[in-house]
Amino acid sequence: LNRRLAEFGTTIFAEMSALALSTGAINLGQGFPDTDGPEEVREAAVRALRDGRGNQYPPGPGVPELRAAVTAHQRRRYGLSYDPDTEVLVTAGATEAVAASLLALVEPGDEVIALEPYYDSYAACIAMAGGRRVPVTLHAHEAEGRFRLDLDELRDAVTDRTRLLLINTPHNPSGTVLTREELAAIAELAVERDLLVVTDEVYEHLVFDDAEHVPLATFPGMRERTVTISSSGKTFSFTGWKVGWVTASPELVTAVRSAKQYLTYVSAGPFQYAVAEALSLPDSYFTDFRADMLAKRNLLAAGLEEAGFRVYRPSGTYFITTDIRPLGETDGFTFCRALPERAGVVAIPNAVFYDHREEGAPFVRFAFCKRTGVLEEAAERLRKAF
Ligand code: PMP
Numbered sequence: 001l002n003r004r005l006a007e008f009g010t011t012i013f014a015e016m017s018a019l020a021l022s023t024g025a026i027n028l029g030q031g032f033p034d035t036d037g038p039e040e041v042r043e044a045a046v047r048a049l050r051d052g053r054g055n056q057y058p059p060g061p062g063v064p065e066l067r068a069a070v071t072a073h074q075r076r077r078y079g080l081s082y083d084p085d086t087e088v089l090v091t092a093g094a095t096e097a098v099a100a101s102l103l104a105l106v107e108p109g110d111e112v113i114a115l116e117p118y119y120d121s122y123a124a125c126i127a128m129a130g131g132r133r134v135p136v137t138l139h140a141h142e143a144e145g146r147f148r149l150d151l152d153e154l155r156d157a158v159t160d161r162t163r164l165l166l167i168n169t170p171h172n173p174s175g176t177v178l179t180r181e182e183l184a185a186i187a188e189l190a191v192e193r194d195l196l197v198v199t200d201e202v203y204e205h206l207v208f209d210d211a212e213h214v215p216l217a218t219f220p221g222m223r224e225r226t227v228t229i230s231s232s233g234k235t236f237s238f239t240g241w242k243v244g245w246v247t248a249s250p251e252l253v254t255a256v257r258s259a260k261q262y263l264t265y266v267s268a269g270p271f272q273y274a275v276a277e278a279l280s281l282p283d284s285y286f287t288d289f290r291a292d293m294l295a296k297r298n299l300l301a302a303g304l305e306e307a308g309f310r311v312y313r314p315s316g317t318y319f320i321t322t323d324i325r326p327l328g329e330t331d332g333f334t335f336c337r338a339l340p341e342r343a344g345v346v347a348i349p350n351a352v353f354y355d356h357r358e359e360g361a362p363f364v365r366f367a368f369c370k371r372t373g374v375l376e377e378a379a380e381r382l383r384k385a386f
């Protein structure tokens with residue numbers, strides 16, 4: 001392994017999912033739903049396969065049907081208009097969208113600011129691009145029950161070497177949804193310091209209570225400097241299909257596409273047609289999906305609280321971050337490695353998402369994108385174990 005990647009071993013998700021398999025514990029570690037997305041969308045994939053749509057290399061930017069559906073979605077939900085021919089790129093999941101964006105936009109030595117805790121692929125992709133990651137920590141605020149961005153710390157992190165802000169909202173793993181005010185401040189900073197912004201909004205449809213998802217690209221001066229990323233994995237519960245997309249200005253899309261060409265060339269064809277249909281589902285699909293996940297959040301949060309965890313009730317995503325100190329524990333790694341034996345449940349130690357490991361040490365993440373019965377059983381096991 002070269003020096004750029006030496007610090008990145010096996011992803012924590014693979015490690016913890018393997019632990020779930022070998023112990024038979026309930027896997028609330030890796031975030032994937034245990035129920036597949038809508039039947040009619042699966043049928044659309046089967047039809048595309050059968051009718052020979054996408055079985056050979058699809059067009060580089062993605063099939064026209066999907067690009068049109070992405071632009072219609074951005075316009076309908078957010079009033080953002082993009083040209084499907086020049087301002088949309090279909091990628092192999094959000095993961096490739098992040099990788100291609102960083103490879104295309106970062107010069108070796110450039111600083112990339114990422115919100116910490118950060119999704120694990122960010123750090124590896126910044127490294128692959130030869131960039132330097134500069135983490136800005138979302139600090140746990142017990143009284144607010146939320147992980148919060150300190151805007152002064154963000155401003156202080158910007159230097160003459162800063163090229164790009166890598167933002168994620170709704171935020172994995174903290175469950176924080178950046179507020180309109182926070183986003184406006186990020187946008188002002190980006191404009192003032194002339195920074196590019198890559199924003200990972202894969203959980204755009206998973207916001208709860210009073211939280212609202214506002215795309216960064218909607219703020220003044222942002223449309224032309226922002227690469228917005230989303231994915232069908234989260235919104236439609238097809239994490240195995242690996243269909244994601246980028247929307248941005250023609251210049252930025254062209255740049256990201258240059259990198260994507262040499263990573264995967266194109267993304268798998270038949271699923272693109274199916275995702276085009278998924279994006280065109282009626283609003284009730286999105287409303288029901290959110291309501292269903294909200295009920296699951298409430299169920300698992302209550303179970304964790306009863307077991308004695310301090311719960312940071314997420315405003316978005318399908319993850320709950322907890323603090324294990326009320327259980328008399330301090331180290332999430334040790335805790336998560338022992339949890340399958342102790343309680344028959346698998347979780348993720350948030351420390352892996354931090355450069356400031358000590359700050360992340362007491363936090364542990366549980367995924368709630370699981371069937372109600374599974375969450376009830378997990379909650380029961382945790383209550384018994386603690
Ligand atoms: N970004 C974030 C914040 C995620 O949580 C995930 C999924 N785990 C991804 C990107 C990757 O998405 P995809 O599966 O579409 O590559």
Ligand code: GLN
Binds near residue numbers: 011014029030032
């Ligand atoms: N995004 C999912 C999570 O955060 C897992 C993705 C992966 O395994 N790389 O759990």
